[in-house]
Amino acid sequence: MNEENYDLIVVGSGAAGIIAAIIAAREGKKVLLLEKLSKIASKLKATGGGRCNLTNTLSNEDFMARFGRDGRFMQDALNEFDYKKLINFLEEIGIETHAPDGFRVFPTSHSSATIISGLKEEMQRQGITIKCNQKVTRLLATGNHIDGVKTEAETFLSPNIIIATGGLGYPVLGAEGDGYNLASEVGHKITDLSPAMMPLKTKETWVKNCRADTIAKVELRVDIKKHKKLRAIGDLIFTNSGIRGPVVLDFAREVTPLLKKYGEVPLLLNLTKGKNEEQIREHFKKESTKENITTVLELLKTLLPEALSLELCHLAKIEPDTKYKKVEGKKRDKLISLLAWTPLTVTGHDGFKMAMITRGGVSLKEINPKTMQSKIIDGLYFCGEVMNLDGPCGGYNLQWSFASGYLAGKLL
Structure with missing residues (x-):
């Protein structure tokens, strides 16, 4: 059997694995990068629809806060490699970036191919050995020390x-949960795994009639007593079978674990840019004095697109062409209540095949945040999405992959 020795073996060629390999090689290590597919960086190529939102310009404190209660785990990694240092690193290897909206950072080419090409060239410069079509099937360890890996063909x-x-x-x-299996086989705990950052399906079918428009600054809330604090704000798009858009992609990471528990998840949507019932009444009072606005539909269209306005009329059991001033009190109250908080019921999703990220992973309690090394097996490190830490859209997860990979590669 063929056996080769290296100072470091990296399993996986995403953002985290590639940068870990580069940093270790720069430190003089003999590095092997193993990828089970025929090409490296397949998922990185698809990131952000191929545009590759690399990171964002938040401070480290604000960045960590967006990951929730476990965000502090990232502190050492971000101190070593925050967004400014990532931008500098990319510039060093010939990749220019910019933040056209002042927040999200992209390669100036707006193409992930630019990132992959630059990283490949740097790996070549550092003498990293890359072997594709190598699926790691087992970690080799003696006691609590790592010894190597076994693939389907080699050791x-x-x-x-x-x-x-x-x-x-x-x-x-190529995502099959390989890392979870490898980690659990040597004693690591894997938390519950849920798909995240994806569209959601709803029980209500009226949503399919509202597909043409993006609704800005929608607030989503979970309407379950124990989970009332779960909420998000952003742009929403109705689909043939439910909802999508940036706010839904972000909020899916909160909703999918609840779906496992409850079977369905009731939501409340504020579609009126934060207006409450009293403010909606005042808005209607003011707009209804205008000569060209007399019907309920005309009034609703001052707040929402026509298709959505029509559906809300149907939900309130009001004919759209009814004069607003002639709508009976109870129906008017119902309409205003629906505008302030529209109920929707999430019943499902398309699973991991449509999920951009995974919620859950290797337990953070078993990983040293100062080094990314296992607390169970000496010489075993983790970085990126395989750990139980995930963030919202906007460059968060890719920055975390780069930062954790950098820390693991530097300090091993």
């Missing part, structure tokens, strides 16, 4: 292994 030896295999999202790009 590779090293006192340091970095698992950077990502999550379960986009299985067509």
Whole structure:
């Protein structure tokens, strides 16, 4: 059997694995990068629809806060490699970036191919050995020390292994949960895994009639007593079977675990840019004095697109062409209540095949945040999405992958 020795073996060629390999090689390590697909960086290529939103310009404190209660785990990694240092690193290897909206950072080409090409060239410069079509099937360990990995065809030896295999999202790009299996086999706990950052399906079918428009600044809330604090604000799009858009992609990471628990998740949507019932009444009072606005539909269209306005009329059991001033009190109250908080019931999703990220992973309690090294097996490291830490849209997850990969590669 063929056996080769390395200072470091990186399993997985996403953002986390590639940067870990580069940083370790820069430190003089002999590095092997293993990828089970025929090409490296398949998921990175698809990031952001191929535009590759690399990171964002939030301070480290604000950045960590967006990951919730476990966000503090990232502090050491971000101190070593925040968005400014990522931008500098990319510039060093010939990749220019910019933030056209002052927040989200992209390659100036707006193409992930630029990022992948630059990273490939840097790996070549650093003498990193890359082997594709190599699926790691087992970690080799003696006691609590790592020895190497076994693939379907070969054995590779090293006192340091970095698992950077990502999550379960986009299985067509190779995501099969390999890293979870490898980690659990050597004693690591894997938390519950849920698909995240994806569209959601609803019980209500009226949504299919409202597909043409993006509704800005929608607030979503979970309408379950124990989970009232879960909420998000952003742009929403109705689909043939439910809802999508940036706010839904972000909020899906909160909703999918609840779907497992409850079977369905009731939501409340504020579609009126934060207006409450009293403010909606005042708005209607003011607008209804105008000569060209007399019917309920005309009045609703001052707040919402026509298709959505029509559906809300139907829900309130009001004929759209009824004069607003002639609508009976109860129906008017119902309409205003629906405008302030429109109920929707999430009943499902398309699973991991449509999920951009995975919620859950290797337990953070078993990983040293100062090094990304396992607390169970010496020489075993983790970085990126394989760990139980995920963030919203907007460059959060990619920045975390780069930062954790940098820390693991530097300090092993």
